[in-house]
Amino acid sequence: MTALLETRGVWQRFGGLVANSDVSISVGRGEIVGLIGPNGAGKSTLFNLIAGVLPPTQGSIWFDGEDVTNLPAAERCQRGVGRTFQVVKSFETMTVIDNVIVGALVRNTVMRVARRKAHEVLEFTGLAARADVLASDLVPAEKRRLEVARALATEPKLLLLDEVLTGLTPTEAQTGVALVRKVRDAGITVLMVEHVMEIVMPLVDRAIVLDLGKVLVEGKPADVVRDPKVIKAYLGDRHAVGA
Amino acid sequence: MGLLYGLIAVGLALIFGLMDVTNFAHGEFLMIAMYASFFLFAFFAIDPLLSAPLVAAAMFVFGAVIYLLIVRFAMRAKANAGMVQIFTTFGLAIVLRGLAQLFFTPDYRSIPQSWLGGKTVSIAGIFLPQPQLVGALVSIAAFAGLYFFIHRTDFGRALEATREDPGAVALVGIDKNRVFAFGWGLGAALVGLAGAIMSVFFYIYPDVGASFALIAYVTVALGGFGSVFGAFAGGIVVGLVEAVTALMLPPSLKSVGIYAVYLLVVFIRPRGLFGSM
Amino acid sequence: MDKNFAARRRRDLIIAAVLAAIAALAPLFVKNVYVQNILVLTLMYAALSQSWNILSGYCGQISLGHALYFGIGAYTTELLFTKFGVLPWFGMLAGGGIAAVIAMGLGYPFFRLRGHYFVIATIVIAEIGLLLFQNWEWAGAALGITIPVRGDSWLKFQFMRSKLPYFYFALALCCIAWFVTWWLEDSKWGFWWRAVKDNPEAAESLGVVVFNSKMGAAAVSAFLVAVGGAFYAQFLAYIDPESVMGFQFSLLMALPAVLGGIGTLWGPVLGAAILIPMTELTRSYIGGSGRGVDLIVYGTLIVLISLALPQGLVSLLSRSKAKGATR
Numbered sequence: 001m002t003a004l005l006e007t008r009g010v011w012q013r014f015g016g017l018v019a020n021s022d023v024s025i026s027v028g029r030g031e032i033v034g035l036i037g038p039n040g041a042g043k044s045t046l047f048n049l050i051a052g053v054l055p056p057t058q059g060s061i062w063f064d065g066e067d068v069t070n071l072p073a074a075e076r077c078q079r080g081v082g083r084t085f086q087v088v089k090s091f092e093t094m095t096v097i098d099n100v101i102v103g104a105l106v107r108n109t110v111m112r113v114a115r116r117k118a119h120e121v122l123e124f125t126g127l128a129a130r131a132d133v134l135a136s137d138l139v140p141a142e143k144r145r146l147e148v149a150r151a152l153a154t155e156p157k158l159l160l161l162d163e164v165l166t167g168l169t170p171t172e173a174q175t176g177v178a179l180v181r182k183v184r185d186a187g188i189t190v191l192m193v194e195h196v197m198e199i200v201m202p203l204v205d206r207a208i209v210l211d212l213g214k215v216l217v218e219g220k221p222a223d224v225v226r227d228p229k230v231i232k233a234y235l236g237d238r239h240a241v242g243a
Numbered sequence: 244m245g246l247l248y249g250l251i252a253v254g255l256a257l258i259f260g261l262m263d264v265t266n267f268a269h270g271e272f273l274m275i276a277m278y279a280s281f282f283l284f285a286f287f288a289i290d291p292l293l294s295a296p297l298v299a300a301a302m303f304v305f306g307a308v309i310y311l312l313i314v315r316f317a318m319r320a321k322a323n324a325g326m327v328q329i330f331t332t333f334g335l336a337i338v339l340r341g342l343a344q345l346f347f348t349p350d351y352r353s354i355p356q357s358w359l360g361g362k363t364v365s366i367a368g369i370f371l372p373q374p375q376l377v378g379a380l381v382s383i384a385a386f387a388g389l390y391f392f393i394h395r396t397d398f399g400r401a402l403e404a405t406r407e408d409p410g411a412v413a414l415v416g417i418d419k420n421r422v423f424a425f426g427w428g429l430g431a432a433l434v435g436l437a438g439a440i441m442s443v444f445f446y447i448y449p450d451v452g453a454s455f456a457l458i459a460y461v462t463v464a465l466g467g468f469g470s471v472f473g474a475f476a477g478g479i480v481v482g483l484v485e486a487v488t489a490l491m492l493p494p495s496l497k498s499v500g501i502y503a504v505y506l507l508v509v510f511i512r513p514r515g516l517f518g519s520m
Numbered sequence: 521m522d523k524n525f526a527a528r529r530r531r532d533l534i535i536a537a538v539l540a541a542i543a544a545l546a547p548l549f550v551k552n553v554y555v556q557n558i559l560v561l562t563l564m565y566a567a568l569s570q571s572w573n574i575l576s577g578y579c580g581q582i583s584l585g586h587a588l589y590f591g592i593g594a595y596t597t598e599l600l601f602t603k604f605g606v607l608p609w610f611g612m613l614a615g616g617g618i619a620a621v622i623a624m625g626l627g628y629p630f631f632r633l634r635g636h637y638f639v640i641a642t643i644v645i646a647e648i649g650l651l652l653f654q655n656w657e658w659a660g661a662a663l664g665i666t667i668p669v670r671g672d673s674w675l676k677f678q679f680m681r682s683k684l685p686y687f688y689f690a691l692a693l694c695c696i697a698w699f700v701t702w703w704l705e706d707s708k709w710g711f712w713w714r715a716v717k718d719n720p721e722a723a724e725s726l727g728v729v730v731f732n733s734k735m736g737a738a739a740v741s742a743f744l745v746a747v748g749g750a751f752y753a754q755f756l757a758y759i760d761p762e763s764v765m766g767f768q769f770s771l772l773m774a775l776p777a778v779l780g781g782i783g784t785l786w787g788p789v790l791g792a793a794i795l796i797p798m799t800e801l802t803r804s805y806i807g808g809s810g811r812g813v814d815l816i817v818y819g820t821l822i823v824l825i826s827l828a829l830p831q832g833l834v835s836l837l838s839r840s841k842a843k844g845a846t847r
Contacts, residue, residue, distance in 0.1 A: 341815025
């Protein structure tokens with residue numbers, strides 16, 4: 001069975017800085033994969049490469065059996081890649097439901113259908129009660145969920161979550177974890193970047209650790225956590241892992 | 244050719260005020276400065292060259308006041324911030340023009356007898372009008388001064404910092420309003436300087452600001468918003484282009500060259516030549 | 521929830537129909553030609569502003585160079601009419617088409633610009649257009665074109681004896697512009713535009729091809745404005761570059777929207793209804809002597825509105841909804 005997402009020998013250079021070097025990972029259908037690593041490991045850059053925000057300096061990216069390396073973000077979304085942003089980018093002047101409708105329009109160009117789909121997604125993510133609220137009036141945790149809802153409305157095959165659980169209270173985090181599980185149960189593959197180890201490790205099927213732009217280790221969470229290289233990467237790093 | 248260069252470069256110091264926010268009323272600031280010069284001459288017989296510093300100082304106050312009274316609020320807009328600034332300053336421009344028409348009448352004025360007016364000086368066999376030459380020198384001096392001010396003094400750096408992150412500087416104890424007010428005052432003072440000098444060889448009337456305003460914005464945008472050096476460089480480019488265009492095309496089309504260059508540059512480098520915004 | 525929304529949409533439509541009907545009956549009560557003139561202009565600017573709003577309000581690409589399209593509409597129609605005998609009705613459509621194509625052509629290199637750079641580019645382009653027309657001999661250069669008017673004719677769209685037909689045309693144009701906005705507001709285009717305005721990067725991540733949306737908005741906007749320009753030309757029976765491509769038009773298209781509520785359905789119409797009569801009246805009664813009081817009033821109003829009510833006057837009417845009629 002071919003993996004849903006594959007990066008093959010991806011390099012990303014910004015001038016003299018190498019953000020990602022020779023990264024080859026794969027994500028299989030139905031998995032929840034965690035992408036972790038200390039600050040500056042190149043996780044966000046890799047994310048942006050997968051999402052299509054910029055093309056890699058070298059290497060290729062394959063999605064669902066197709067070479068999408070040169071496809072821009074909007075087209076990758078049409079192919080089934082959905083993403084959230086680490087720094088929430090809601091459409092501030094639009095209501096919650098209108099935000100989600102924008103996402104739904106990718107697959108459903110008939111307004112009535114798009115609207116209905118948006119309602120369903122809001123129910124799914126627990127935001128139904130806030131549907132008519134302006135996005136700018138939401139609390140941060142709700143805005144995070146709106147990010148997810150919007151991306152879900154595009155009916156993605158792969159959902160890229162960029163630090164959706166960081167900085168939440170324990171209760172909020174638990175709700176978030178439940179949501180991610182729900183997403184996978186609905187048949188969507190998830191690739192998530194995270195810092196918060198205690199929360200992420202029990203959630204993911206597999207973990208990929210990046211350090212200094214390279215893939216350090218990958219495998220089951222329990223194994224990865226005990227890997228001496230990983231421990232060294234984290235403890236030896238000045239930037240402590242956030243909680 | 245050199246004269247145009249100097250002239251426009253002066254016009255550029257105009258735009259300094261734009262470092263903080265787009266000031267569509269800048270042309271009107273120029274207009275006011277020119278009128279101030281005129282009246283100082285008419286009532287007190289002070290030559291514009293001498294009154295220039297006075298006019299500059301007065302404009303400084305004026306600019307700061309405008310900021311404190313009006314612009315400060317424009318910058319607080321949450322949504323559509325850019326638009327609010329544009330239209331607020333635009334409205335201001337119209338009001339100023341209206342006031343000028345009301346108090347000064349739409350008649351054209353000019354300063355007939357001034358120290359430098361109408362005189363030329365010969366350099367290397369080329370006759371150059373003195374006022375423009377002085378203007379050029381003054382503008383170079385002004386730019387140099389400005390450059391050092393921004394980059395070397397504490398205050399200059401505070402201005403840059405505040406422009407980039409108003410929230411953060413509050414933590415360091417900088418009052419952003421005071422900084423911006425000063426910035427606006429400085430910008431207005433510079434255009435005041437320009438106005439005083441230009442009043443010697445240009446007609447003065449309420450709409451005079453508008454004619455220069457567009458060139459000024461194009462110059463700043465060409466050089467890139469947020470860069471003083473860019474404004475200076477932009478001015479030089481604009482001056483040269485205008486001179487060249489005037490040679491090749493009929494006079495009524497002389498601005499086309501400038502506009503075309505702007506579009507070209509901005510197409511290649513969406514942030515202008517040296518822009519940081 | 522959906523019922524509420526659908527009801528609101530219907531309500532807007534009904535209000536529009538009622539207002540249009542009232543407006544249509546107005547000429548029966550208003551015989552004063554001067555007032556009729558103001559009405560015609562108000563309707564025209566309402567239509568223009570509404571069209572401008574599509575690109576600049578909904579899609580967020582502020583253009584202060586829309587006078588270009590206005591002028592293109594005017595010139596295309598009149599050149600076709602005076603030089604080739606093409607009826608203005610066709611000329612109008614041609615003008616609209618050309619304007620739309622030019623808008624898209626300009627969008628190609630310039631939509632990548634952001635914020636102030638874009639605005640200045642639009643101003644500059646319009647100025648270039650103005651300068652070119654001022655020097656184009658075949659099009660009359662600075663002297664412009666006078667349209668030969670020989671009696672009333674619907675075919676040639678010229679009327680000497682009464683302003684009424686112009687009034688109805690302007691009303692129709694205004695209704696069309698409003699309706700197009702209403703329709704597009706609840707369409708994928710409307711949503712895409714607003715997404716692009718608020719956050720282009722996020723829009724892209726949701727499958728919106730930002731560039732195409734901007735082009736679409738530009739084309740629709742330019743087309744309608746050009747038709748307005750054609751109308752104006754027929755109305756005045758005379759055009760010259762300054763009078764149809766001058767910067768004041770770009771401003772007058774934008775200001776009603778800013779006043780009434782940029783990016784909203786009713787904003788431009790409301791803004792035009794207030795701004796245009798006020799401008800005309802102050803200009804005739806006070807500003808005629810060139811004393812500029814009309815400018816002072818005008819400018820102050822703009823400043824106050826921009827500062828106090830950046831959402832425009834419509835926000836006063838609906839505290840609970842912030843923008844548009846979609847919610």
